[in-house]
Amino acid sequence: MNARWEHFSHEADMGVRGVGATLSEAFEQAALAMTGAVTDPQSVEPREEVAIECEAPDRELLLVEWLNALVYEMAVRKMLFSRFEVQLDGNRLHGRAWGERVEPARHHPAVEVKGATYTALRVAEEGGEWIAQTVVDV
Amino acid sequence: MDPGLFKRRSEYEWEIPPQGAMRVPAVIFASEQLIREMDQKVYEQASNVATLPGIVRAAYAMPDAHWGYGFPIGGVAAFDPDEGGVVSAGGVGFDISCGVRCLHTGLKRADVAPVAALLAEALFSRVPAGVGSTGTIRLDPGEMDAMLRGGAQWAVERGWGVPEDLERIEERGRMSGARPEAVSQQAKNRQRDEMGTLGSGNHYLEVQEVTRVFDESIAHAFGLHQGDIVVMIHCGSRGLGHQIGTDYLKRMVAEAARHGIVLPDRELACAPINSDVGREYLGAMRAAINCALANRQIITHLVRGVFADILPHAQLPLLYDVSHNTCKLEPHRVNGGVKQVYVHRKGATRAFGPGHPDLPEAFRDVGQPVLIGGSMGTGSYVLAGTARSEELAFSSACHGAGRAMSRHQAARKWKGRQIVDELAARGVLIRSPSMRGIAEEAPDAYKDVSAVVDAADAAGLARKVARLEPLICIKG
Numbered sequence: 001m002n003a004r005w006e007h008f009s010h011e012a013d014m015g016v017r018g019v020g021a022t023l024s025e026a027f028e029q030a031a032l033a034m035t036g037a038v039t040d041p042q043s044v045e046p047r048e049e050v051a052i053e054c055e056a057p058d059r060e061l062l063l064v065e066w067l068n069a070l071v072y073e074m075a076v077r078k079m080l081f082s083r084f085e086v087q088l089d090g091n092r093l094h095g096r097a098w099g100e101r102v103e104p105a106r107h108h109p110a111v112e113v114k115g116a117t118y119t120a121l122r123v124a125e126e127g128g129e130w131i132a133q134t135v136v137d138v
Numbered sequence: 139m140d141p142g143l144f145k146r147r148s149e150y151e152w153e154i155p156p157q158g159a160m161r162v163p164a165v166i167f168a169s170e171q172l173i174r175e176m177d178q179k180v181y182e183q184a185s186n187v188a189t190l191p192g193i194v195r196a197a198y199a200m201p202d203a204h205w206g207y208g209f210p211i212g213g214v215a216a217f218d219p220d221e222g223g224v225v226s227a228g229g230v231g232f233d234i235s236c237g238v239r240c241l242h243t244g245l246k247r248a249d250v251a252p253v254a255a256l257l258a259e260a261l262f263s264r265v266p267a268g269v270g271s272t273g274t275i276r277l278d279p280g281e282m283d284a285m286l287r288g289g290a291q292w293a294v295e296r297g298w299g300v301p302e303d304l305e306r307i308e309e310r311g312r313m314s315g316a317r318p319e320a321v322s323q324q325a326k327n328r329q330r331d332e333m334g335t336l337g338s339g340n341h342y343l344e345v346q347e348v349t350r351v352f353d354e355s356i357a358h359a360f361g362l363h364q365g366d367i368v369v370m371i372h373c374g375s376r377g378l379g380h381q382i383g384t385d386y387l388k389r390m391v392a393e394a395a396r397h398g399i400v401l402p403d404r405e406l407a408c409a410p411i412n413s414d415v416g417r418e419y420l421g422a423m424r425a426a427i428n429c430a431l432a433n434r435q436i437i438t439h440l441v442r443g444v445f446a447d448i449l450p451h452a453q454l455p456l457l458y459d460v461s462h463n464t465c466k467l468e469p470h471r472v473n474g475g476v477k478q479v480y481v482h483r484k485g486a487t488r489a490f491g492p493g494h495p496d497l498p499e500a501f502r503d504v505g506q507p508v509l510i511g512g513s514m515g516t517g518s519y520v521l522a523g524t525a526r527s528e529e530l531a532f533s534s535a536c537h538g539a540g541r542a543m544s545r546h547q548a549a550r551k552w553k554g555r556q557i558v559d560e561l562a563a564r565g566v567l568i569r570s571p572s573m574r575g576i577a578e579e580a581p582d583a584y585k586d587v588s589a590v591v592d593a594a595d596a597a598g599l600a601r602k603v604a605r606l607e608p609l610i611c612i613k614g
Contacts (some may be wrong), residue, residue: 013202078272083287110338110549111339111545114385137207
């Protein structure tokens, strides 16, 4: 089973879905899917590391917290991220994200993510893999 | 959707009678064709809004309604604070006070055509657009708060515009009741270098030509004539508004539970208007409205600078500025009387009719200009508020075309370069930092804005005044 990410359709915006063998891996892949809404993640060099800590009452809300923490870092640092590491400790998340400053000529960023929503939000184990998904407002 | 699902009130009004937890009906304004094409989610979301505490009259959806977050995009709903009414961050949207502003130029196509490419390049280089772009203005904490309290008035005081602009902006350029202290430090951090930036996604700056006038006398009052060139700016409150949306959505999920409000969808998270969280959100949202008004004012100043260099005889007075993601306290007819209610318009434009006291003198007899942005490279419209719109939908009209397909599908179907070339062949110049962004915003990824506007006109929500078509489009 390979960890992977994909987009799913939402009429106005974009659904991001991460799939992995563990919950942490699904969260990492969901973050990659969010970068994929902006640019091709392979075009982003993992040069600089940013640490992220968050928590929430349940794991679905935690996914939204994690993605929103990344949206914030992308916005204030003008960065894009392409590598993620997530450690879960109950409903606390210790994360690290690696990326670089956005360069329009190289990254051709399509949209800026405004925030992660609670629409189509789902974190669940299905057929032996974990799925973490929600819609991001772009 | 199947039109058979509705009770048809009139040719353009489709009612969902109250059922289950719905406190009031839901009403969609649309032609039969638009109803058939509309996403089933609009039915579900409009019905969900109708379950919220304190809602009055009905949950409305405009002809461009589509699947949103909790509330449909194109949704209008008003709440009575004395009846336990709520305010919802999702009911306003992430891009608080996203809106459209239109500037006259006094020019005709023949004036612009010889310098169109030069103008496109200059607008693209001087108005920051796209992901990661920053403006030249840096706000220290004191100036940030002054901007959040002062809106476009603040911008004009700092030299970005003229006092005459303020008459032509909703709330005269400054939303009162803003509370900068209710705006998180993160939200302010996101805004520090984003003043005067266009953003990305469906935001744009276009140079357009009036290609058709439907109502000569209202067009005259608006200062629009066949062949006129105008500038249309579509953007919002940038990172600050987005972060406020994020911050309060989260707080409202907890707050709704604390007040025993049952949410059919978490995204409908809300707080009673008469609660600390409700009041704080209103204060923060009003600050974000000011941020959006200041932002469009600064962009206006940048655009005027470009025209001054290239077409120095052009004058660019403001026609009007509307916001289509807001919650505002307004007097409306409720249960035979007039009440102060909180009207959420999410992807819907306020459309005051003739005689409304909040309108500037110039529009008092004809109604408020309602600016409708079409999709990139197609067409936009100017409408006017009607007297009837008050009884129909709290004086509200549509806001745009609405997507017909997701970004995901659009990016797979088209290439940005191909869209740029096709539009260039039709005389429309596109400038954007992202080809993929252009593909996602392809004209055919949106519904036909004309059908939406025709339905709004036929339903009586607003009156069609003029159609505009782009010559230049700067896409974020």
